[in-house]
Amino acid sequence: MIGLVITQIAVIALLLILGWAVRFKKAYWLISGFASRPEEEKESLIENRYPQKIGSLLIGTAIGMLVLLPLSFTEFRFAAEAQFGFMLVILLGGLVYLSRYEVPAKRKRSYIIASILFIVTFGPIVYLTVSSHKGYEMALEEDSFEISGMYGDKWDYRDIQSVQLLEEMPEVTWKQNGIGLPTLAQGHFKVTGYGSSLLFIQKEHTPILYIEVKDEQIFVNSKDSSETQIWYEELKKEAEKQTKPPA
Structure with missing residues (x-):
């Protein structure tokens, strides 16, 4: 119980720090692949507020997880599943949504990759969760x-x-x-x-x-x-x- 709560707090803190650094300190290099992009693409993304929105997404996810954290101290048995499930849905769904702020030449590809990532990551988790809750006989x-x-x-x-x-x-x-x-x-x-x-x-x-x-x-x-x-x-x-x- 204590170890799980510590893990949850650590994840929340990490998301907050990364989101703050990207959103308010312009540490855009923390975004995967951003540093290696051509300068004109970087400028276009910043103008579209793509990296800033990534930072806001991380902060929003952390705040949502923080709101759900008290569930771990109640009799609700699926607090951890609810918290990490929320994290995955918001982060992966957010990446799909933010594809619209990509540079036009890469917008479609970004949307497809983000959608595939969402399905590949979240699909098996849903399957395993549903299967596990069916239990055994x-x-x-x-x-x-x-x-x-x-x-x-x-x-x-x-x-x-x-x-x-x-x-x-x-x-x-x-x-x-x-x-x-x-x-x-x-x-x-x-x-x-x-x-x-x-x-x-x-x-x-x-x-x-x-x-x-x-x-x-x-x-x-x-x-x-x-x-x-x-x-x-x-x-x-x-x-x-x-x-x-x-x-």
Whole structure:
């Protein structure tokens, strides 16, 4: 929580400083590619107030993020997503809009590049956010169990080596390849005492079901504690069946 807030404040401060330098101190060289342009293009852009508007865009984005910052201290769980989502929409959308102030010869190309950048950057983020909020589901089948959603897979009961029901989630040290949201951890994370593990965790909900399958460690739970308990009992029963010697 504290680390995330510090990161947000640092981003706000950076945007404010850059915007102030460009807008009020005429540090136009801070704008990507501006310093290498021909002098006549620089003069035309300054006359059109293109670099000044870039500075104003940075300052406006920072102010908007600052207004949203108090959400981090409330019970609203998606404060970080709202703040950084706002930043991306305003910055990328602003660049598309400001293409109209480019020099005429490069205006169309600038608009196309800015639009592509907006789509390429924001499109996957929207997809990942929507997919992650769909979460996951666990299905217990006849010979296997399956966890659906991103990073999900299917595992045979015969490969289960251990099933435990934990009262709380062990410490997660860092994300390797996954989605880490205020309410959800889904994907590959380093877990103290377990190493690289596959997590499907609804945060602030217990208990936690731990499943060891060959060389893979899986942590999963449900928002409904009774459902997690059912998963544990069913998987434990199936695992015990596999270890029983044939009659």
